[in-house]
Amino acid sequence: MDDRFDRRELLLHLGDILEALNCLAQMGRPDAMVVQLARRENSLQDLEFLGALPSTMTMAEFTKRVTSAFCVWPRELLEGELNRDALASTVQLNLFDGNPNGWKAYVSHVQNKVKWFGTGLSNIKEGARAEPSHDATDEASPVEAPDTDVSPVEADVRGERRGWPWPEPRPKS
Numbered sequence: 111m112d113d114r115f116d117r118r119e120l121l122l123h124l125g126d127i128l129e130a131l132n133c134l135a136q137m138g139r140p141d142a143m144v145v146q147l148a149r150r151e152n153s154l155q156d157l158e159f160l161g162a163l164p165s166t167m168t169m170a171e172f173t174k175r176v177t178s179a180f181c182v183w184p185r186e187l188l189e190g191e192l193n194r195d196a197l198a199s200t201v202q203l204n205l206f207d208g209n210p211n212g213w214k215a216y217v218s219h220v221q222n223k224v225k226w227f228g229t230g231l232s233n234i235k236e237g238a239r240a241e242p243s244h245d246a247t248d249e250a251s252p253v254e255a256p257d258t259d260v261s262p263v264e265a266d267v268r269g270e271r272r273g274w275p276w277p278e279p280r281p282k283s
Contacts, residue, residue, distance in 0.1 A: 119224050124187075131176055135173065141168055142168065144163050144167050144168065145160065162209075198228045216228075
């Protein structure tokens with residue numbers, strides 16, 4: 111399956127998340143409500159996903175939850191086979207646990223670019239968040255050694271990349 115465009119869109123979304131986090135952090139107001147800050151700050155107006163957050167989420171809580179929700183994304187997006195459930199479930203569990211309406215709005219936003227995002231995950235129950243955010247790395251897929259039959263000499267060839275996201279080398283004629 112060729113999912114490189116979906117991967118690209120998810121990387122761009124991750125960039126938007128980091129941009130929002132950076133902008134909010136620079137305001138230096140850890141006790142302020144994220145949704146209120148997003149409404150007031152011009153640089154955050156285009157980041158619609160912030161509106162899906164609970165109105166009571168503080169900047170400090172947002173920082174903690176975003177970190178847990180997205181810390182596995184770079185590794186997952188570079189895996190040979192994309193684990194769609196892992197990408198969505200870390201966000202659902204860490205950022206929208208106990209907020210089913212926010213989750214639905216967020217999924218709808220991401221699905222504008224990545225149609226399959228969040229499909230197949232069970233809905234979360236309102237008020238289900240009883241414990242603080244947990245580290246999503248516990249749920250990440252284990253790191254596996256690459257399955258390659260490349261000799262060490264071939265592996266040292268400078269500048270040559272194989273597999274996603276780099277195209278396979280074309281035969282020289």
